[in-house]
Amino acid sequence: MKKIIDLRSDTVTKPSEAMRKAMCNAEVGDDVYKEDPTANELEKYAAELLGKEAALYVPSGVMGNQICLNVLTQPGDEVICEKDAHIFQYESGSPAALSGLQLSLVDGVRGVFTPEQVESLIRPESAYYMARTKVIEVENTHNRAGGTINPIENIKALSLLAKKHNLYFHLDGARIWNASVVTGISPAEYAQHFDSVSCCLSKGLGAPIGSIIAGTKDFIKQAYRVRKGWGGGMRQVGILAAAGLYALKNNIPRLKEDHDKAKLFSDKLSQLPNLFVDTECVQTNIIMLSPQKLSVDDFLTKCRENGLYLGTGKVGVIRAVTHMDVSFEDIEQAIQIIEKIVSSFL
Ligand code: TLP
Numbered sequence: 001m002k003k004i005i006d007l008r009s010d011t012v013t014k015p016s017e018a019m020r021k022a023m024c025n026a027e028v029g030d031d032v033y034k035e036d037p038t039a040n041e042l043e044k045y046a047a048e049l050l051g052k053e054a055a056l057y058v059p060s061g062v063m064g065n066q067i068c069l070n071v072l073t074q075p076g077d078e079v080i081c082e083k084d085a086h087i088f089q090y091e092s093g094s095p096a097a098l099s100g101l102q103l104s105l106v107d108g109v110r111g112v113f114t115p116e117q118v119e120s121l122i123r124p125e126s127a128y129y130m131a132r133t134k135v136i137e138v139e140n141t142h143n144r145a146g147g148t149i150n151p152i153e154n155i156k157a158l159s160l161l162a163k164k165h166n167l168y169f170h171l172d173g174a175r176i177w178n179a180s181v182v183t184g185i186s187p188a189e190y191a192q193h194f195d196s197v198s199c200c201l202s203k204g205l206g207a208p209i210g211s212i213i214a215g216t217k218d219f220i221k222q223a224y225r226v227r228k229g230w231g232g233g234m235r236q237v238g239i240l241a242a243a244g245l246y247a248l249k250n251n252i253p254r255l256k257e258d259h260d261k262a263k264l265f266s267d268k269l270s271q272l273p274n275l276f277v278d279t280e281c282v283q284t285n286i287i288m289l290s291p292q293k294l295s296v297d298d299f300l301t302k303c304r305e306n307g308l309y310l311g312t313g314k315v316g317v318i319r320a321v322t323h324m325d326v327s328f329e330d331i332e333q334a335i336q337i338i339e340k341i342v343s344s345f346l
Contacts, residue, residue, distance in 0.1 A: 004307050004309060005326060005333060005334050006309040007310055007311075007323075007334065008309050008310060008319075009203075010203045010285060010323035011203055016206065016324075019207070023243050023246075026238040026239050026241070031236070031237045032235060042212075043055045043056060046212040050214045052191060052215055053220070055212050056213050056214075057210060057211075057244065058227055060210070061172075061202075063230065063232055064212070065091065066094045066099070067230070070099045070226050072134060072135050072196060077134035078101065078103070078132060078135075079101055079102075079134065079135040081104075081106070081136075082105070082138075082145075083107055085103075085105075085137060085139050086172055086174070090143075090144075098230070108145070110145045110280075111139065111145025111150070112151070115158050115161040118161060122165050122167070133165070134167060135170050136161070136167055137170045138155065139171075140172070141179050143175070144314060146278065146283075146287070146313070147178065147284035147287075149284065150179070152183070152189070155190065168195045169193065170197070171191065171197040173197050175200065175285075176191075176197070177252050177255055182283060182284060191214065195215060196215040196219060197213065198211055199213075201248065204258055204285060205248065205252065206325075207247040208240065209240050209243070210240055255284075257324075258322040259285055260328075261322040262282050262284065262285045265331050265334065265335065266287045268335045269289060272338065274342040276290040286319060287321075291342070293342075294341075300312070300318065306341075308333075320334075
């Protein structure tokens with residue numbers, strides 16, 4: 001069978017033997033009664049890692065973000081986020097559908113917006129005819145911008161601004177682990193600036209499913225109720241939580257390898273003709289490519305015919321994501337496939 005190199009996302013990884021063993025041996029109980037020891041251990045471990053009072057295991061990153069927004073707001077409230085934020089682009093309109101929220105979009109540079117940009121969007125409390133600004137949301141790393149890192153000084157300044165205006169501050173930290181490995185800033189140091197955080201176990205960390213949300217005890221108590229109401233109360237979920245726990249304990253430092261693969265990939269591709277790569281954006285494990293003489297669809301099809309699977313980003317942009325199930329040799333092979341395609345247009 002022809003080998004497939006799958007760079008569509010870091011969500012495509014399969015659990016390793018060691019992770020499967022941890023899952024197989026997990027002690028379980030009914031988590032809706034809070035009696036699953038492994039889920040309880042995962043939540044305790046994650047809360048400590050994030051420096052928060054409490055944490056909750058949820059099935060997905062989308063559910064994590066949406067539960068957090070729901071707990072922080074009332075229908076008719078407004079959330080300020082970046083124009084390419086996952087909660088705006090890729091969560092099926094859930095802020096509106098599930099919580100009656102509207103989003104106010106900021107035009108960031110490589111996914112990063114400044115306090116000055118946000119301040120002008122915050123609505124005065126006296127304006128009863130306007131939506132109430134309630135939350136500022138930041139995504140770190142920023143997916144659609146290409147895995148970019150939000151500088152900690154900027155996060156601190158946004159946090160101070162949120163406090164000044166009595167707003168909540170939410171982190172979509174689906175890939176906060178990637179940011180942490182690059183900057184050396186711990187997940188807890190990032191999380192301390194936010195009221196709520198949502199972090200994925202099923203992306204670079206290699207778990208088959210699951211995210212963690214974290215905040216104060218009271219916040220998590222309310223989140224627990226929303227999770228149940230949205231059908232996210234799970235029973236003997238320790239089988240899956242064991243994978244998440246394994247991922248947190250073993251798979252964070254190795255993300256550096258994925259970043260090195262992304263760098264190798266983007267450096268080599270940036271030297272090829274008929275292809276634009278914004279190498280400055282390649283700060284973690286995501287690479288954005290714009291083919292010059294082929295449509296995105298045709299480029300993707302040609303890659304696929306050669307056993308290379310890539311995904312899409314913004315309009316006209318192709319996304320590649322490195323992860324633990326592709327080797328450096330696979331990346332070299334992927335470069336050769338792309339070189340062959342773009343060189344045929346010389
Ligand atoms: N992102 C997916 C797709 O939805 C694009 C991917 O392949 O990268 N926040 C961020 C920043 C994300 O990138 C994602 C997933 C989520 C939240 C949602 O996580 P899941 O897919 O577990 O619901």
